[in-house]
Amino acid sequence: MKALASKTPSSSEDIVVRLTDAVHEHRILPGMKLNEDEVGEIFGVGRTVVRQALRAMAHGGLVSIERNRGAFVARPSIKEAREVFEARALLEPQTARAAAERASAQDVALLETHIEKEHAALAADEAGRALNLSGLFHVEIARISDQATIEAFIRQLVSRSSLVIALYWQRRTALCESQAHHALLEAFRSNDSDLAEELMKGHLVDLVSQLNLREVPAATQSLRDALIR
């Protein structure tokens, strides 16, 4: 993490957004230390604001704060990983159903551009960015369902899913996603709620099936990782 030192003394919320994006795009990996002074210098703010941001992210499950030791990007255990996807399985199919009922042409168009951006990112070999957009697709569906409370939950679960994927993903190809999202898009376009619910359920099962939830990956300490590489 080098000093980008943006001139704007960003607010706490900005820092949350930028750090969260970095985690979602796997530019910051699970277990990485988030030093308060360092982050503060990068964004040009004092530690007070950084601490607010880190605690906010801790509430979302994205970082874990250990007393007197600092903040680290969270490393979900296997159990947590399962739980995240069980929760998603509980919330998202129903949400997709509701969204399919309410989806307007505008909503569908928005989802479409989302998928296009995802493709573009993949084509540009920006896997992290594609993954982030892929997650936002799910959040967008929650937004369409017009259930702000559930949307917040799903947003958090998608967020944590990024960590799970960073730790437990098996293959490097992320192509599989687009097919499922395309199918969902068509279900929304035709307001087929039954189909949307079913597709979402299957999609989540697919996602879990591509995880290796047996062994915990080695703690990729930045130094060792750098030396081996």
Place this chain on the structure above:
Amino acid sequence: MKALASKTPSSSEDIVVRLTDAVHEHRILPGMKLNEDEVGEIFGVGRTVVRQALRAMAHGGLVSIERNRGAFVARPSIKEAREVFEARALLEPQTARAAAERASAQDVALLETHIEKEHAALAADEAGRALNLSGLFHVEIARISDQATIEAFIRQLVSRSSLVIALYWQRRTALCESQAHHALLEAFRSNDSDLAEELMKGHLVDLVSQLNLREVPAATQSLRDALIR
């Protein structure tokens, strides 16, 4: 709120617990201002710690923070109120099912004492405390289901339900609850997951039906409220 000034310089987490409990028991009502200096003096800590606690509660939806204006106990809108119970309807029946499958004799005993405490509180005319225990009953079920992630969501939803009830409850009698909880207890005792799921679903419908989600109540300013009383 008078200065109880506990000697122990409580940590942020303690303050969250105590404030949260007070809200759950309706000792602090929606809309009430939570002054940082005041809270700090009450608990014997500086504003830094208080701010941490308030922001933590804000993340849980229990207080809303308005920039340069301070923290207030949240006043869920009618839409939010509906959303909270829709989310509960989505999460809790399945959770009750899972809990019924896993419930041990020990778990059932714990739930039983919970109900007893609730009764005792009602007998002692402590409606707020009874309500709090009633909410914890639901959280306890989530704990039994051994899904920490979903438990956290349910905990938050139950919390916000306290606010909804404070604002939109119609009757003053809370007796109805105990019947439903008793029935659930028996379902857990016999590990009848189908029944548990069905009972929970019905219980939540009952709860919503006792709310008046048509008109927003007048903003009960603390002073005016005190003078009228």
Place this chain on the structure above:
DNA sequence: TGAGCATCGATTGTATACGATTTTTGGGTG
């Protein structure tokens, strides 16, 4: 040589000080 321990450095936890913004109050005017 390896384990145990003390001291040092680095990092976080908390309080406090100062500037910014909002709210209130008081007086003046139509």
Place this chain on the structure above:
DNA sequence: CACCCAAAAATCGTATACAATCGATGCTCA
């Protein structure tokens, strides 16, 4: 008498300073 504007008080936002804690390095001793 109501309304509106200005000055003052209260309150929040952020940075900084100091205290507390943890981890590491290097030393001692068996």
